Amino acid sequence: VTQREPLSRERIIESALHLVDGQGLGRLTMRRLGDTLEVEAMAIYHHLPRGKEQLLDGLIDHVAVMPVPASRDDWRARLLSWAGTYREQLIEHSGVMPLLITRRNSAALTETSRSIREVLREAGLTEEHADSGAHTLLGYLIGHAAQEIRDRSHDDATGVDWDARFTAGLTLVLDAIERAG
Amino acid sequence: VTQREPLSRERIIESALHLVDGQGLGRLTMRRLGDTLEVEAMAIYHHLPRGKEQLLDGLIDHVAVMPVPASRDDWRARLLSWAGTYREQLIEHSGVMPLLITRRNSAALTETSRSIREVLREAGLTEEHADSGAHTLLGYLIGHAAQEIRDRSHDDATGVDWDARFTAGLTLVLDAIERAG
DNA sequence: ACCTGAACACCGTTCAAGT
DNA sequence: ACCTGAACACCGTTCAAGT
Numbered sequence: 001v002t003q004r005e006p007l008s009r010e011r012i013i014e015s016a017l018h019l020v021d022g023q024g025l026g027r028l029t030m031r032r033l034g035d036t037l038e039v040e041a042m043a044i045y046h047h048l049p050r051g052k053e054q055l056l057d058g059l060i061d062h063v064a065v066m067p068v069p070a071s072r073d074d075w076r077a078r079l080l081s082w083a084g085t086y087r088e089q090l091i092e093h094s095g096v097m098p099l100l101i102t103r104r105n106s107a108a109l110t111e112t113s114r115s116i117r118e119v120l121r122e123a124g125l126t127e128e129h130a131d132s133g134a135h136t137l138l139g140y141l142i143g144h145a146a147q148e149i150r151d152r153s154h155d156d157a158t159g160v161d162w163d164a165r166f167t168a169g170l171t172l173v174l175d176a177i178e179r180a181g
Numbered sequence: 182v183t184q185r186e187p188l189s190r191e192r193i194i195e196s197a198l199h200l201v202d203g204q205g206l207g208r209l210t211m212r213r214l215g216d217t218l219e220v221e222a223m224a225i226y227h228h229l230p231r232g233k234e235q236l237l238d239g240l241i242d243h244v245a246v247m248p249v250p251a252s253r254d255d256w257r258a259r260l261l262s263w264a265g266t267y268r269e270q271l272i273e274h275s276g277v278m279p280l281l282i283t284r285r286n287s288a289a290l291t292e293t294s295r296s297i298r299e300v301l302r303e304a305g306l307t308e309e310h311a312d313s314g315a316h317t318l319l320g321y322l323i324g325h326a327a328q329e330i331r332d333r334s335h336d337d338a339t340g341v342d343w344d345a346r347f348t349a350g351l352t353l354v355l356d357a358i359e360r361a362g
Numbered sequence: 363a364c365c366t367g368a369a370c371a372c373c374g375t376t377c378a379a380g381t
Numbered sequence: 382a383c384c385t386g387a388a389c390a391c392c393g394t395t396c397a398a399g400t
Binding site for chain 2 (some may be wrong): 025097098099100101102103106109110113128131132133135136138139140141142143144146147149150151153154165168169172173175176177179180
Binding site (some may be wrong): 210211212222223226232233 | 372373374375376377
């Protein structure tokens, strides 16, 4: 009998994310997750004592905590490229979106919002302008992802060019921030 | 024995919304809903043959289908006042937000988006500008609601003025649309 | 320390039966 | 037509027991 790799918080969360990406949030159950890990469901509780609650928190952290990386570019270029990869991340793991919206794990969005605000502060915006700018940008990113996900899971795909639409909206928001600041 | 008011689709959905508003989406079960309606859970299926799926669809319709009302004001005033009441609606029934984000009942957001687009078209914007404007505005509304809901259900309330923040972001977005068009 | 097995209190839904 | 009761196949989680 070959020895199985031991369980770990990391391996559990990755398996769970794989399950959600492939089959949707509704099919993530402790029992099914145990099956894919080749372990009894109850073994998971040894690594995640708070159970499914903690599992979902871990999923959000894994997907949505993604601060703006340091760079020598100006604020606009930094936010433009970061927003693109953040959008990709949200779309790729669209099953996690409902969790991001609900009360669970406020840390993820708070941290991201703080990171955007910092970039705008460094660019010389006032506290107030950085605050409403970060709020508007993050709002747009979440709202866009929600709309794109809804549309993509739709039957009568009207053939919307989501890349173009995303960029157009993002440009609108960045312009507005630039003009205000 | 007093005669009970007979069940109806309407009464079921209103009870369900009341349950979600008071106790959260996680506590909406067919059995509990039956209890509050003073009926066996299985009776619900007679009015909603598609079961819980149809119940959730009904909740979304009830909360999120809300087109911009007709008015003699200019487009900016119309969207400004409509956006305020739309935000109130989303916040008041915040438990429904996760459903709005997921694939369920695409009609709600599609209809709302179409309604905004129409207002912008009437105001003389090109098809493209109306499209990206509607997308950006609705994106902001959803994203703002997500952030406000998350923050409000949070412990260490940092005392953010959400009214002011909402208006600031909304102004940013409306300014951007006005300038582009 | 790490995992298992049985058990408990729940779910959504089907289906035959009652009125 | 409208509702009930019993039943089925699932849930998350606890807890004692195994190694």
